[in-house]
Amino acid sequence: MLKYITEMKPQYHVASSALVAGILYLLFKSWSMALSCVLSGIFIDIDHVYDYAKEFGFPFKVRDFINTVYSNGISRLTFVFHSWEILLLLGIIAWVTNWTPWIVGIFIGFGHHIVLDKLNNGERLRTYSFVWRWGKQFKFEATFPNDAKKKMRNKVK
Numbered sequence: 001m002l003k004y005i006t007e008m009k010p011q012y013h014v015a016s017s018a019l020v021a022g023i024l025y026l027l028f029k030s031w032s033m034a035l036s037c038v039l040s041g042i043f044i045d046i047d048h049v050y051d052y053a054k055e056f057g058f059p060f061k062v063r064d065f066i067n068t069v070y071s072n073g074i075s076r077l078t079f080v081f082h083s084w085e086i087l088l089l090l091g092i093i094a095w096v097t098n099w100t101p102w103i104v105g106i107f108i109g110f111g112h113h114i115v116l117d118k119l120n121n122g123e124r125l126r127t128y129s130f131v132w133r134w135g136k137q138f139k140f141e142a143t144f145p146n147d148a149k150k151k152m153r154n155k156v157k
């Protein structure tokens with residue numbers, strides 16, 4: 001099924017987050033877990049705002065922001081929430097807080113979102129490592145080579 005999705009648009013993330021949250025609710029009967037899962041699975045993409053604002057500044061235009069993100073127009077992607085390190089941290093916090101439902105919900109919301117993004121754009125696992133991207137100074141061409149190639153192809157067309 002995944003290969004038919006050419007890019008993870010927000011509506012796919014809304015659908016997948018709602019589905020995963022529904023399954024969590026069925027398993028654990030926790031509204032707070034389901035709600036934090038669906039919200040975090042959607043709003044993890046808020047980290048694009050920081051990268052956009054850093055490059056283009058203000059005033060912030062929503063349409064321009066969306067166009068820029070989907071045409072891969074940002075040259076440095078900090079992409080801070082899309083990181084295995086954040087996921088590990090969330091897992092540890094969930095563990096030490098004795099699996100507090102809303103924290104587990106964020107862990108699963110972020111987790112499934114990052115895995116879907118990774119499967120979908122076909123980048124290497126290391127692309128979702130914050131430390132690795134940092135080492136590449138967050139340069140888009142170096143950290144997202146597949147997306148960068150797609151961008152070139154679209155320009156040629």
Ligand SMILES: [Zn+2]
Binds near residue numbers: 045082113117
């Ligand atoms: Zn994402």
